[in-house]
Amino acid sequence: MRFALFSLLLLVCGCTKKSDEPPFSIKPEIRFVSMKPQTVIAGRDSVAFQIEYQDGDGDLGDSKADAQNLFLTDTRIHAVYPYRIPRIVPSDTKVPIKGSFTFSLPNTFLTDSVPNQQTTFTIRIRDRAGNESNSLTTPALTIKKG
Numbered sequence: 001m002r003f004a005l006f007s008l009l010l011l012v013c014g015c016t017k018k019s020d021e022p023p024f025s026i027k028p029e030i031r032f033v034s035m036k037p038q039t040v041i042a043g044r045d046s047v048a049f050q051i052e053y054q055d056g057d058g059d060l061g062d063s064k065a066d067a068q069n070l071f072l073t074d075t076r077i078h079a080v081y082p083y084r085i086p087r088i089v090p091s092d093t094k095v096p097i098k099g100s101f102t103f104s105l106p107n108t109f110l111t112d113s114v115p116n117q118q119t120t121f122t123i124r125i126r127d128r129a130g131n132e133s134n135s136l137t138t139p140a141l142t143i144k145k146g
Contacts, residue, residue, distance in 0.1 A: 022056030022096040028125050028133040029054050033100060035121075039142040040108055047105045047141060051123060054098035059128040061087040069126045070103065075137070076111055076119040085125065108143045116144040 033050040040047060049072070053060065062069055068082035083103050089095055110117055124135040 024054050024056045024096060024098075026056040026059075026127075026129075027131040028060055028127050030123065030125055030133045030136055032123070032136045032138060035138045035141065038139065039144065041146040042110045042143050043107050044146055046107060048102055049104070049121070049123065049138065050100060050102045051136070052098070052100040053125065053133070054096070055127055056096050057127075057129075058089045058093060058095045058097045059091075060097060060125065061085040062128060063087040063091075069128075071124050071126075072103075072105060073122045074108075074119055075122060076117070081105060091128075108141070110143055110145060114145075116142055118142050 031052045033052055034048075035050075036048050037045065060069075062084065063086065065084070067084045069085050070083040072081040072083065073079065074081070085101065088097055088099075105121075108119075118140045120140055121138045122135050123138070125133045
């Protein structure tokens with residue numbers, strides 16, 4: 001009887017969630033929200049991307065001006081455009097965070113003399129511990145000759 005009671009107690013304690021565990025992974029995760037516009041004039045129009053993020057220990061973003069922790073890749077030519085996510089919470093704080101942010105690609109270009117092209121972009125982020133997020137792919141962007 002004691003063994004059964006002890007086993008039941010162990011099972012209940014083992015199944016309860018510890019309060020110090022974050023509600024989601026310490027590896028950042030991202031989700032695509034939007035890309036606007038979906039058609040641009042080469043060399044003139046910018047494109048705004050919005051993504052949602054979550055990070056279980058809050059070490060996303062950096063206060064160093066030269067930090068690179070968000071990466072946008074043009075899948076046509078594999079060109080990587082690095083960005084900096086500013087620090088979101090103080091460095092001595094370990095809290096789960098989630099939210100969204102928007103960033104822009106100032107302009108795009110055509111890779112040859114065609115009147116228009118389509119491309120997609122992949123997006124990923126990296127936290128201060130070096131954990132990389134999932135990679136997501138945007139819908140197609142149409143780039144037209146100006």
